[in-house]
Amino acid sequence: MAGEDGEVGRCPIDHALAIFGDRWTLLVIRDLMFRGKCHYSEMIASPEGIASNVLAARLKKLEAHGLISRHADPENRKQIVYRLTDKGLALAPVLVEIVRWSSAHDPGTAAPKAFLRRAARDREALIRETIAAAKKTRR
Secondary structure (H helix, E strand, O other): OEOOOOOEOOOHHHHHHHHHOOHHHHHHHHHHHHOOOOOHHHHHOOOOOOOHHHHHHHHHHHHHOOOEEEEEEOOEEEEEEEEEOHHHHOOHHHHHHHHHHHHHHOOOOOOOHHHHHHHHHHHHHHHHHHHHHHHHOOO
């Protein structure tokens, strides 16, 4: 992709797709960001039915790219807690827009009406609150 200065570099969309451009990766990010999930067992129970090997691979990929971190659960040292990093949290505006786009173009999507109203009325505040809520699970 050529920039304004005519310089050719890696396409930013290609770069993003290489990291989180498949269904399962975005659903893992969704679970961490919007649904407060932080344990493997919670993510494997998501209604889309991700396979355990796929979930494990996506978690490793997201960690390798710095979008999530993994830590021992302070309440149960045998469990791992997954958390979005600041880099991962920076995807909040993208996910909000994906929800809005999908809701506008597919009447079968099940986005909460309150979320959609809030995104239309005060998108920036919704994004700030989404990030703040996701950060609470990082503690």
